[in-house]
Amino acid sequence: ATAELAAVSTEYAQLIGTYFSPHIRAAAFRRLPEECWAPLVLGPVHDYARRWLNGQVKTDIGAYAEVFADAAWNTVRNPDAR
Amino acid sequence: ATAELAAVSTEYAQLIGTYFSPHIRAAAFRRLPEECWAPLVLGPVHDYARRWLNGQVKTDIGAYAEVFADAAWNTVRNPDAR
Numbered sequence: 001a002t003a004e005l006a007a008v009s010t011e012y013a014q015l016i017g018t019y020f021s022p023h024i025r026a027a028a029f030r031r032l033p034e035e036c037w038a039p040l041v042l043g044p045v046h047d048y049a050r051r052w053l054n055g056q057v058k059t060d061i062g063a064y065a066e067v068f069a070d071a072a073w074n075t076v077r078n079p080d081a082r
Numbered sequence: 083a084t085a086e087l088a089a090v091s092t093e094y095a096q097l098i099g100t101y102f103s104p105h106i107r108a109a110a111f112r113r114l115p116e117e118c119w120a121p122l123v124l125g126p127v128h129d130y131a132r133r134w135l136n137g138q139v140k141t142d143i144g145a146y147a148e149v150f151a152d153a154a155w156n157t158v159r160n161p162d163a164r
Contacts (some may be wrong), residue, residue: 035139039129057117062157065101067118071157073159 030078043071112160123154 008028019074023029032040051057107113114122117134133139143150 031154032147033141033149035133035141036126036130036153037144039126039133040150040153043125043129044118044121045125047121047128051117051121059115059117064118067115068122071118071122074156075153082103 007046026081027078028081029076039078040075044068044071108159108163110163111158114158119158122157126150126153 001048022068046059048057048061052059053059112157127143130139130143130146130150134143
């Protein structure tokens with residue numbers, strides 16, 4: 001199962017890379033340290049999901065899809081790009 | 083220890099409340115669902131810290147203090163406020 005998970009993870013990373021490359025070349029994104037990228041984009045939704053599993057928040061995360069998507073976009077978008 | 087932790091947590095929440103109330107009244111912040119606030123602000127740094135403890139990232143989080151602070155501010159600030 002570990003090997004399968006690693007394979008899925010690698011494939012996922014390649015998919016993400018392929019998806020984002022043209023946007024990165026087009027300077028759509030803010031310059032951010034590579035190590036901060038995943039925490040900034042995924043941290044909030046993972047944190048929400050963890051709180052939901054703990055019963056600390058009640059609302060289905062789907063209700064906040066736009067909130068989290070907008071926040072992620074505000075965080076990573078290049079403010080000088082159109 | 084659980085009671086002590088709860089007391090610290092309550093005191094911390096009151097401190098945060100006192101600190102933020104005037105800013106909230108001054109409409110400095112975006113309107114966000116209350117349940118999303120902590121995940122949006124704390125999620126990224128907690129995620130980074132978790133990755134650091136796992137050895138997935140190497141840089142001391144202090145080096146990224148401004149990156150995470152700027153991201154949090156971009157996420158919560160009211161874009162229409164001065």
